[in-house]
Structure formats: C-alpha cells, structure tokens
Amino acid sequence: MAEHLGVVISGSLTGGIEIKLDAKASVEDMAVGRYVSIQGKKHRFFGMITDINLQVTDESITQNPPESGDSFINEVLSGTSTYGTLHVLPMLTIGDAAASISGPQPVKTVPSHFSDVSLASEADMESVFGGEDKERYWIGNPLDMETKLCLNLEEFVKRSNGIFGKSGTGKTFLTRILLIGMLQKSKAVNLIFDMHNEYGWSGTSEGGSRKVQALKQLFPSKVAVFTLDEKNSRLRGASPDVVVRIGYSEIKPEDIVLLRETLNLTEQAVEAAYSLYRRLGANWILSVGNLTDDEEIERLLKELSIHEGTFQNLKRGLNTIRRLPFIEPESKQNAVDEILGYLDHGVNVVLEFGRFRDITAYILVANLLSRRIYEKYQERTEKAMGENAAAPTPLVITIEEAHKFLNPIVAKETIFGTIAREMRKYNVTLLVIDQRPSGIDEEIMSQIGTKITCLLDNERDIDSVLAGVSGKNELKSVLARLAAKQQALIFGHSVPMPVAFAPREYGSSASYRDFMPQGTASKKADTDKDIENLWE
Amino acid sequence: MSMERAGEVIETCTTDFTAQCYELYKTPSLGTLVKAGETPVYGIVYHAETASIEPGRRPIARGKDEASEADIYRTSPQLSRLLQSEFSVLAAGYREEGKLCRYLPPQPVPVHAFVYVCPPDEVKEFAASFDFLPLLLNNNGLQVDSGELTAAAVREMSRVQDNPHAFLVAAGKEIATLLRGDYNRLRTVLGRLK
Numbered sequence: 001m002a003e004h005l006g007v008v009i010s011g012s013l014t015g016g017i018e019i020k021l022d023a024k025a026s027v028e029d030m031a032v033g034r035y036v037s038i039q040g041k042k043h044r045f046f047g048m049i050t051d052i053n054l055q056v057t058d059e060s061i062t063q064n065p066p067e068s069g070d071s072f073i074n075e076v077l078s079g080t081s082t083y084g085t086l087h088v089l090p091m092l093t094i095g096d097a098a099a100s101i102s103g104p105q106p107v108k109t110v111p112s113h114f115s116d117v118s119l120a121s122e123a124d125m126e127s128v129f130g131g132e133d134k135e136r137y138w139i140g141n142p143l144d145m146e147t148k149l150c151l152n153l154e155e156f157v158k159r160s161n162g163i164f165g166k167s168g169t170g171k172t173f174l175t176r177i178l179l180i181g182m183l184q185k186s187k188a189v190n191l192i193f194d195m196h197n198e199y200g201w202s203g204t205s206e207g208g209s210r211k212v213q214a215l216k217q218l219f220p221s222k223v224a225v226f227t228l229d230e231k232n233s234r235l236r237g238a239s240p241d242v243v244v245r246i247g248y249s250e251i252k253p254e255d256i257v258l259l260r261e262t263l264n265l266t267e268q269a270v271e272a273a274y275s276l277y278r279r280l281g282a283n284w285i286l287s288v289g290n291l292t293d294d295e296e297i298e299r300l301l302k303e304l305s306i307h308e309g310t311f312q313n314l315k316r317g318l319n320t321i322r323r324l325p326f327i328e329p330e331s332k333q334n335a336v337d338e339i340l341g342y343l344d345h346g347v348n349v350v351l352e353f354g355r356f357r358d359i360t361a362y363i364l365v366a367n368l369l370s371r372r373i374y375e376k377y378q379e380r381t382e383k384a385m386g387e388n389a390a391a392p393t394p395l396v397i398t399i400e401e402a403h404k405f406l407n408p409i410v411a412k413e414t415i416f417g418t419i420a421r422e423m424r425k426y427n428v429t430l431l432v433i434d435q436r437p438s439g440i441d442e443e444i445m446s447q448i449g450t451k452i453t454c455l456l457d458n459e460r461d462i463d464s465v466l467a468g469v470s471g472k473n474e475l476k477s478v479l480a481r482l483a484a485k486q487q488a489l490i491f492g493h494s495v496p497m498p499v500a501f502a503p504r505e506y507g508s509s510a511s512y513r514d515f516m517p518q519g520t521a522s523k524k525a526d527t528d529k530d531i532e533n534l535w536e
Numbered sequence: 537m538s539m540e541r542a543g544e545v546i547e548t549c550t551t552d553f554t555a556q557c558y559e560l561y562k563t564p565s566l567g568t569l570v571k572a573g574e575t576p577v578y579g580i581v582y583h584a585e586t587a588s589i590e591p592g593r594r595p596i597a598r599g600k601d602e603a604s605e606a607d608i609y610r611t612s613p614q615l616s617r618l619l620q621s622e623f624s625v626l627a628a629g630y631r632e633e634g635k636l637c638r639y640l641p642p643q644p645v646p647v648h649a650f651v652y653v654c655p656p657d658e659v660k661e662f663a664a665s666f667d668f669l670p671l672l673l674n675n676n677g678l679q680v681d682s683g684e685l686t687a688a689a690v691r692e693m694s695r696v697q698d699n700p701h702a703f704l705v706a707a708g709k710e711i712a713t714l715l716r717g718d719y720n721r722l723r724t725v726l727g728r729l730k
Binding site: 023057058061064066072073075076077 | 704705709716722729
C-alpha cells in the first residue's frame with residue numbers, strides 16, 4: 001500500500017493543486033520531481049510535486065517559536081499548527097474507463113476537495129510508463145523509485161529529439177544509452193556525427209579515469225565506424241571500417257553558408273560563392289583556387305559583379321577548408337554511397353572526426369553528408385510512394401553542438417533545419433545534442449518531439465528547452481534542482497508526462513550485459529559448450 | 537461493586553453538578569473522570585472545596601498548642617462533623633444504551649445520585665476519542681481556568697494509558713487544532729501537559 005501523504009485542500013488546473021501533508025508525513029521525505037497519485041471521486045490523478053511549503057495556522061508561532069529543545073511541543077505542533085503543503089501539478093488521469101482503453105489521459109480537471117493523496121506506487125508508475133518489452137526500452141529509473149522508465153522507441157524515432165544539458169552532466173552517456181536502445185528496439189538506423197570520438201570506439205567517462213565501451217565494441221555486427229582521421233582512430237585502438245575522404249567537388253555553396261560565422265565570411269562572400277558555383281560548376285573550389293592570373297580574375301569578378309575584397313574574403317575561407325586534411329582535390333570515394341550502403345543493410349554508422357574537432361570540419365562534413373543523404377532519402381521515399389514500394393529504413397542523424405547548425409541565422413539554410421521541420425515525411429529525423437539550447441532556432445525547438453534535459457542553469461537555456469510545455473514554471477524548479485550528474489528530465493512526445501529520472505548504468509561489465517538483447521549471452525555460452533563437446 | 541464511591545450529588549444542572557464526599561477531604565483529584573447516575577453521566581472534576589457546614593460559622597485556628605496538624609483533628613473530633621468536602625464536576629458525556637457520547641447529557645444527573653471515580657478501563661474507553669475536549673476548553677464560566685482544567689484532565693487520563701507519551705501528543709494535537717487562533721494559550725496548555 002502506498003504511503004498516505006495528505007489531502008487536497010485547494011488548487012486549480014493551471015496553477016496546480018495544494019496538498020496538506022499529514023502530521024505523519026515529513027516534509028523532509030518529500031522531493032521536488034516525485035510523483036503522487038490522487039484518488040478523486042471519479043478519476044485517479046497522477047501528478048508531480050513541484051514545490052514544498054511550510055505553513056502555520058497562526059502567525060504568532062513564527063514570531064515566538066517553541067524552544068528548540070522542546071520536543072513535546074514540536075511534536076504536538078507539527079501537523080496541526082505547523083504543517084507542510086505540497087504543490088502538485090496534475091498531469092494525467094489513470095484508471096478510469098477511458099484510460100483503461102487508451103492508457104493515461106492528460107488531465108482536464110482537478111480532484112475534488114479532501115481527495116486522498118499518496119506517493120505513486122510502483123504499480124502506478126508502471127501503468128503510466130509501461131514495462132520493458134519488445135518495443136519499449138528501459139532508459140532509467142524515475143528519481144527515488146525502482147520502476148523502470150521505458151520509452152517506446154518506435155514512436156521516439158518518428159520525430160526529431162533533443163538531449164540538452166550543461167557540459168559534464170551526462171549527455172554523452174544518455175546518448176549512448178539511447179543509441180543502443182534504437183539499435184536494438186527500433187527499426188531505425190543511426191548516423192552519428194561523432195565530434196569527440198565517443199560513440200564508435202571506447203569513450204571515456206567524465207574525468208577521463210575510466211574507459212567505457214562504445215557501440216562498435218558492444219555490437220560489432222551492427223555498427224560501422226567511419227573515420228576522417230585514420231591515424232587517430234588506429235592510435236586509439238579502433239579499426240575503422242571506412243576512411244572518409246571528401247572531394248572539392250562535393251562542397252556546395254550551401255555548405256559555405258553554414259560556415260559563414262566560423263570562416264568569418266561576409267554576406268557578400270556567401271553570395272559570391274553561389275555566383276561562382278553557377279559560373280564554374282561543381283569544381284568551383286578547385287577552379288577558384290587555380291585562378292592565379294590577375295586579369296582573368298578581374299574579368300570574372302566583373303562579369304559576376306563581385307567586389308575584389310569580397311572575393312579575397314571568400315578565397316581565404318575556401319583555403320581554410322582546403323587545408324583540412326580529409327579534403328582532397330579529387331576523391332574517388334563516394335562517402336555518401338558508402339554510408340548509405342551500410343545504412344541500407346541496417347548497419348549503424350558512426351563517423352569519427354579524430355583530431356579534426358574544430359567546428360569548421362564538423363559543420364562542413366555533417367552538413368555536406370546529411371544534405372546528400374537526405375536528398376537520396378527524399379528521392380527514395382517519393383519513389384516508394386509512387387510505386388507503392390517499401391519506404392527506406394527510417395534514419396536518425398545524431399549531431400552534436402547542434403546550435404551551430406540550428407541557430408536562427410542558419411537554420412533556414414541548413415539541411416538540419418529542413419529535417420527538423422519536415423520531420424518524418426522522408427523518414428529522416430534528428431537526435432540533437434546541445435549544451436546551449438537557447439542558441440537553437442525557436443521554430444526548430446518547437447518541432448522537437450521528445451526533449452531530454454540534464455541540468456541547465458542558464459535562465460535562457462531553461463526557458464528555451466521548456467518553451468511551450470504546460471506547467472513550465474513548475475518544471476523549471478524541477479529542472480534547476482537536478483543533480484549535476486546522472487539525472488535528467490524527459491518530456492514530450494514519447495512520454496505521457498514529464499519525468500525526472502536517473503539514467504540506467506552504463507560502463508560496468510554488468511551494465512553491458514544488460515544491454516545485450518536477451519538470448520545473445522546464452523547463445524555465446526551455448527557455442528562454448530558446443531565447442532567443448534566437439535573434443536569429447 | 538468494586539468501584540470507588542466518591543460522593544453523592546447534592547446540586548445539579550445540565551452542564552455540571554456538585555457532590556458531597558462521605559469523608560472529609562476525600563475529594564477526587566482535579567481532572568479526574570467520574571460518573572454519576574443510572575444512565576451514567578460522565579464528568580471531569582473541576583473544583584473541590586472543604587468548608588464549614590454552616591455558612592455563617594467560620595472555622596477558627598486551633599493548633600497553637602498542638603505538635604502536628606493531625607493532632608488538631610484528634611483533639612477536636614467534632615471537626616470532621618462541622619466541616620464538609622464537596623467537589624464540582626463538569627458534565628462531559630453520558631452513556632445511553634451502551635453508546636458512549638462525549639457531549640452534554642440530555643438530562644442532568646439527579647440529586648443524590650452516587651458519584652464514582654471511573655476505573656482505568658472506563659477511562660481508557662472514554663479517552664479513546666477527544667470529542668469531549670471542546671466542552672472543557674470552551675467553558676469560561678468556571679472557577680478554574682479552562683486550559684488548566686483541560687491539561688489536568690488529559691494528564692489524569694494519560695496515567696492509565698499504555699503509552700502515556702503518545703496519548704499526550706495526540707491530545708496535544710487535538711488541543712492545538714481547537715486553539716489554532718490562540719497560540720499563547722495553546723503554549724500554556726501544552727506546557728501543563730508535559
């Protein structure tokens with residue numbers, strides 16, 4: 001039987017419900033972010049504690065409190081003249097007729113006066129968040145509870161999602177956990193732009209003291225590691241499946257738009273890039289680089305009405321790109337086709353950046369590859385619709401430092417802005433990882449289906465993450481009080497209500513075993529046994 | 537019956553009654569739960585008094601040449617006949633057809649009804665609910681302060697409880713609820729419960 005906490009004494013649907021705590025229930029046992037169930041007359045409500053107050057019936061108590069050693073008076077007063085109240089945000093109704101058919105429903109009313117309130121039991125939590133099964137994936141446990149918080153990943157990947165949090169709060173671990181889940185339980189494949197080499201081959205835990213295994217080590221047959229920096233990958237003990245090289249001809253003016261800020265280009269320079277591309281064709285970067293004859297340059301610039309300064313500005317930018325070691329004048333390899341080849345076979349692709357962690361390389365490559373992959377997906381989906389054939393495998397693209405791609409200035413131009421907005425029409429969605437969500441375009445934030453956020457303490461970041469969520473102010477207090485590590489708040493499309501949770505363990509050998517789909521561990525044991533039998 | 541007979545009702549009304557003791561000074565303590573009458577009326581002793589039988593005849597000091605106070609009564613045996621002890625009881629409940637009610641009885645207890653001190657089991661039964669507390673706390677017309685009386689009654693009742701502390705806390709909480717607008721008075725009453 002769940003612990004009885006108190007009764008409803010006042011409240012409103014928008015403002016939340018006020019609950020008077022019983023004398024027996026101590027305010028110190030309560031915690032913001034925990035769940036309570038409220039048994040109304042007709043419905044059972046489910047809500048989250050968002051504030052805890054101390055109250056007195058008589059103001060003179062506060063002016064003349066009992067002596068601190070007077071335990072008898074303290075005992076008598078607690079729960080009578082002095083009492084605690086909880087502020088609870090009602091979220092769902094469970095257990096009534098409608099809910100038994102279609103699961104928990106969003107609240108549309110409040111429980112009546114003096115409805116009994118108790119801490120949500122494990123069974124309540126399970127009825128809301130469901131147990132782990134073929135489609136549902138265990139991502140962690142609600143704070144202070146044993147219940148498994150499970151996500152329906154089939155649903156999850158149908159929209160773009162975001163993971164936010166200050167640096168060092170566990171975004172990477174959360175992402176790994178989610179990626180493993182998607183790898184196992186959804187039909188989607190992942191393309192991960194791995195800026196810090198954390199997802200493919202052994203990442204490090206916070207502090208760098210402990211090595212943790214990454215996707216390729218855990219699921220060798222389901223993950224392919226691509227790298228831009230073979231040397232670095234090998235140094236780290238990884239054996240990349242493919243080394244990616246990018247030819248000049250693959251870079252389009254659209255890619256330059258994104259890099260405007262990092263390459264310090266003027267707006268005119270970007271315009272010039274388009275003009276030059278139209279004039280010089282796919283090999284425009286090479287051609288621009290080869291222009292040495294002053295007269296020829298002058299003629300060209302005059303023809304395209306580009307200012308000399310602008311041209312130099314653009315040229316400096318292009319030179320920065322050309323200096324990137326993985327960019328080659330001519331690449332025989334078609335990285336996009338190779339990636340697609342793997343993805344088509346259901347193999348997830350992690351693209352490691354090795355030493356090229358500077359943002360220019362990351363933005364350039366991520367945008368360039370994503371754009372072309374998206375184009376192919378679009379083409380295939382449209383074809384599939386026309387011919388009534390199977391649509392391509394859903395694809396989830398994971399990007400870090402997302403505000404560089406999705407900030408209000410460039411979001412309209414980049415492919416990621418398009419993916420986030422057009423969502424699943426073409427079976428491509430994003431998993432956005434970022435530490436400055438306030439830098440992301442509002443329109444795109446509003447399209448993100450499920451948001452998982454670790455601790456954020458910048459007011460603007462918190463506001464932008466919580467924009468448009470009901471009970472925003474209440475959630476704010478929950479979010480601001482998350483522990484600095486290994487606690488997160490999830491809300492949005494794929495969970496019935498916001499929930500603060502502790503992500504499941506990742507990094508110990510026991511945890512790796514848990515991640516393995518059931519049966520594989522025993523299969524290995526069987527094989528060992530078979531081998532032994534051979535010798536008998 | 538093994539119950540201790542404390543006296544006999546000599547004056548009665550709906551809210552309280554006065555009883556005379558059969559022996560000098562044998563009044564029940566302040567706050568004691570007593571009962572009187574056939575359909576018993578329960579009450580809390582709130583006042584006790586020992587005085588001359590005749591209102592006009594005041595006792596005079598007699599002990600000048602006696603060694604101890606007890607010697608005064610020994611050498612003047614008439615004293616026990618000239619003085620009498622009385623106690624007053626505030627009605628706090630009654631029992632009707634087996635049901636114990638903790639509020640004013642419909643009829644006052646008759647004159648000459650015997651008054652008994654309730655045995656521990658009955659005290660426990662009566663104290664199982666604090667419904668009687670408002671009768672004590674809200675009575676302002678008595679010779680004693682109502683808070684003082686309430687504290688005495690609760691203290692007396694706690695003596696027979698298995699867990700006196702828990703009983704006092706529970707009673708204290710009830711009193712705290714009743715006196716929620718008057719913290720200073722509450723502090724005084726609670727201070728007398730300890």
